[in-house]
Amino acid sequence: MKQLIYLDNAATTKTRPEVVEAMLPYFTEYYGNPSSVYEFSGISKKAVQESREIIANSLGAKTNEIYFTAGGSESDNWALIATAEAYAEKGKHIITSKIEHHAALHTCEYLEKRGFDITYLNVDENGSIKLDELKKAIRPDTILISIMFANNEIGTIEPIKEIGEIAKEHNILFHTDAVQAYGHVPINVDEYHIDMLSASGHKINGPKGIGFLYIRTGVKSRSFIHGGGQERKRRAGTENVTGIVGFGKAVELAVAGMEERTRKETELREYLMERVMKEVPYTRINGSKKSRLSNNVNFAFQFIEGESLLIMLDMKGICGSSGSACTSGSLDPSHVLLAIGLPHEIAHGSLRLTLDEENTMEEMDYVVEAIKEIVAKLRSMSPLYEDYIKHQGN
Template sequence: MIYADNAATTRISDRAFEQMLPFLREQYGNASSQYSLGVKAKRAVEHARKQVAAAIGAEPSEITFTSGGSEANSWVLRCVAETYHNESIHIITSTIEHHSVLNACRALEQSGVEVTFLPVDNTGRVLVEDVKAAIKHNTKLVSIMLANNEIGTIQPITQIGAFLKGQDILFHTDAVQAVGHIPVDVDDLRVDFLTASAHKFNGAKGTGILYKRSGLNLPPLLFGGEQERGLRAGTENVAGIVSAGFAIEESISEMAEEAKRLRSMVEVTVEGIKEKIPSVRVNGDTKSCLPGTVNLGFNGISGESLMHLLDLKGICVSTSSACTSGKDEPSHVLLALGLSEQQAKSAIRISYGRYNTADEAKVIVKAVCDAYAKIIDNL
């Protein structure tokens, strides 16, 4: 099997797995317990908090662990709205956000919150000028993702953050696809909230990360005990948190070299497919993008059919976000780029990761070209 859908999830790294395993068996204490077994678990959680904070330029006290990126995104949006519930609220986001942001915003609209969904250009990039133009007297939050999960386009978060600095407007970025793959520093980005997820950078599933700038108030997500400084009640997922700490540390240490390798694999993939299928198009920004992700459109065929033929050959790619797979609907991201419904349905996403090789990229090129030819012959 060749797994090339790392934007959906990643294989846990050997080091992260080895480090978390004792906390599933020998060191299985509750991190809130006061005896030695619990104290060891608590120390492990706090060590992971330091590892995560160091990776994104934050302080450990600014990091809260959640069950995943979706939970963290929902927490920011819902609790900002709750904080200003007695006031008129306006939120700015984009049309290509992850559904955990889009659906949270749509739910808030039902409760009277005004939401502006900014368009993107044909590369999937939000224009800073559009953000500036959308600001209103009651704008409380801007939420723009750092890198898109379907096309890999990186957004101008630093420029947006610089514009918002000094204004009474909170700034959140969904960095789930970015953390561990490109440099991320919360001070450089000038964000108030940042969200991430361990399983996107070779950690275990079930552990999310919320960065909240020091001094900001955020109502608790869950009520109960005093875990996570009273912000998120419930027994901590110690093993998952430990995996997140070591996985992010490992990803950061290898980032520059890994990005160079992944970009080379994407280049080989695109050039190889274009040689046999000149009409193939790259959806998204080919320059300001994640190193291992490429979204390809094929005229006149179904991306889903192509995906299934590749699956029969033991190759895993996707047609859209894993959160929307199985629905016979075109990608909202690709439609936002200006593509037609048919063009949006003709696309596949290939996302390489740490455990892919250059030889696998060559295998994928041949498999895609063969599958495409088979579909065309049967039309």
């Protein structure tokens, strides 16, 4: 296999060896169903409970407030749909933002078709919601505010504590999609007044196919998957014991190493940003420069297509992603980049690189040189760039 520089950790992460090691016995040795009554299955039940405790402690939550799911998308669906149904008699108005993950946006569209009224808040040029607009959007029939903790494309961390305070002041439930933030930044659900929180295992070096939804005690939320009595009768289905064990171990490692990992990733991120901005003209950084995930870099290069850039980076062994949705069959660029005010032609030239503490400065140098070479080549074939340069010379 050719050299691989993996810079798409917002999409998924490598499962850490310690996580795999913790999971292995629950495939072949301790394979009992946690819901069974005999002693052998009690081993699995205990392992599930231990992971639940680890996760609860990481949030300052109670153990019985953690509900395991199949991942972040399911958790978002559950938080929005089941809560909307449970509080429909009180009101049918929900507030979210224009830059949410599609797991939330498409669920909101689903709810709109069923009679709910959704307000989609604008964001500023950095991707942060405006608190004044949030306050103005609140109505007597508002039952839920759902704002992501940190954006998956541009890395901007939202003013979650302030949002939580506003929600609490108005007696409105507050849900946050923390899939990108959980395990990367400290989160305390009481301090931030969070009523529900979604997270996913594979974003923090855990296994795929496992997530959780935190639901504060006292919040009415109907069962999302019907069948057995698992997850305190709210989410039926035999527990994914191996995934839960792996998730718990990943959380344990993420919390213990958070400070050092953040320092390393920030150092790499700042170096990469500085070099690209200095050495590649007609480039901008998308997202907040201050309130930002430590591993997120998002560039917009004028006069090129992001998809072409991605393909050519892949040929050099570099894995990244683009804000452009061309690969999904759409000609529209990222909804996030449009929401922060980028015109279509610039939004199409975006590149998201998301780092890991195992990346090195040598890799960053290689990536910068590759970007410089590829961007220059793509621009040399662009009539728009040629025309722009001619006009600059006049």
